[in-house]
Each structure stands twice: as structure tokens, then as C-alpha cells.
Amino acid sequence: MPYVSFSAKSGTGKTTYLEKLVACLKEKGLRIALIKHDAHGFEIDQPGKDSYRLxxxxxxxxxxxxxxxxxxxxxxxxxxxSLKQLLSEIHDVDLILIEGYKFGSQPKIQLLRKDYNETPVGNLENTIAYVANFPYAPAPGNLPVFDLNEPTEMAEYLISRFI
Structure with missing residues (x-):
């Protein structure tokens, strides 16, 4: 199954962008999985609930x-x-989106935001595209740059590249 990671400095808006992108991909009838990396740890069940207590x-x-x-x-x-282990556990989807893992070797799309995060982060070796809310040109390696406010364009790109 194809997969691609979205990387950026924390607070750039990866989750917000991915929400919109997933909606565009679902409109096309695709089945989507998402792996979100949280380097700080998290709790998904709440104190006091049975699952938490157990x-x-x-x-x-x-x-x-x-x-x-x-x-x-x-x-x-x-x-x-590892990301590889997590990917191996996902089945029956058309595309796996990954939020984070900026230092990994998987294909990456870098998100950039004017006056906050204008420089790509992590391992840039496998960057395949950029998403920005400002003119980011020329993009390193002459890679495509997509408008942060137009996730439909990215959806089309992902479909043409991976599906």
C-alpha cells in the first residue's frame, strides 16, 4: 500500500491540513489510514474511565x-x-497518510507557513513536494509546490502519483 508523510515544525498546521486533505480523498472514494506520530506521548482514554483504570x-x-x-x-x-512495523499492521486501504516522522526515509511532503515555518525540517532526502501559503519558488530540486489552502490539488497529485 502506498504511503506518504507530511512533515513540518510543530504548530505549522499539519493536522488541520490533513483534515481537509482526507475529506478531499474521501470524496474520491478512497479508503485512507493515518499514522500520527506524537513525540511527546499522549493519553486517548480519560482518567476515571474503565479503560484508563484497567x-x-x-x-x-x-x-x-x-x-x-x-x-x-x-x-x-x-x-x-518503528514506522515500518506500524505500516505492516494496516490493511485494506488505498493510501496511508503519515503525520510526522520527519527524520525517516519515507516519501515526504513538507508543509511551510509564512512567518512561522518557512524552512523544511528533518530528513529532506525523500521530499517529493511542498505545501505552502506563500510563493515558495524555486523549490529545492524543482519539486512541485501546492497551495496550503487548496488541498484538492494535493489530493489529485497523490492519486496520480500513488494510486
Whole structure:
């Protein structure tokens, strides 16, 4: 399955952009998976809830299942799984979007925002495109540059390149 990462400095607007991009891709009938890297750690269940209490009691793997969604929470005794491991666990989608992993070797699209993050971050070796809200030209390597406010253009690019 094809995958591509969106990289930028924290606070640039990756999640907001990906929300809009996912909506465009869903309009095209695509099945999308997303891996979001959070270098700071996170909690998805809330203190006081049964799942939280059981996980804090020492459960190593927690699966929450309901009529509309299922989520699995695993405690990593040996460290964070690699992106490759996470990718291997995803099935039955047309495209995997990745938010983060800026130092990885996967194909990347760099998001840039005027007066906040105007310089690409991380490992630039596999950058395939840029998204910016200002004229970013010439882009290094003459790569395509897409308008941050027009995710439909990026959706078309991803479909033509990966699907």
C-alpha cells in the first residue's frame, strides 16, 4: 500500500491540513489510514474511565470495541515501534497518510507557513513536494509546490502519483 508523510515544525498546521486533505480523498472514494506520530506521548482514554483504570492497573494490551469503532492500546515495554512495523499492521486501504516522522526515509511532503515555518525540517532526502501559503519558488530540486489552502490539488497529485 502506498504511503506518504507530511512533515513540518510543530504548530505549522499539519493536522488541520490533513483534515481537509482526507475529506478531499474521501470524496474520491478512497479508503485512507493515518499514522500520527506524537513525540511527546499522549493519553486517548480519560482518567476515571474503565479503560484508563484497567490500563493503569497494568494491562499491557487494551482493545476497546463498540458499534462504530475499535481501538487498541499497547504498552511498549521495549520502546516505540518503528514506522515500518506500524505500516505492516494496516490493511485494506488505498493510501496511508503519515503525520510526522520527519527524520525517516519515507516519501515526504513538507508543509511551510509564512512567518512561522518557512524552512523544511528533518530528513529532506525523500521530499517529493511542498505545501505552502506563500510563493515558495524555486523549490529545492524543482519539486512541485501546492497551495496550503487548496488541498484538492494535493489530493489529485497523490492519486496520480500513488494510486
Amino acid at each position: 490500563r493503569k492497573a497494568g494491562v499491557d494490551t487494551m482493545i476497546l470495541s463498540g458499534p462504530e469503532q475499535t481501538v487498541q492500546i499497547q504498552t511498549h515495554a521495549t520502546g516505540e515501534p
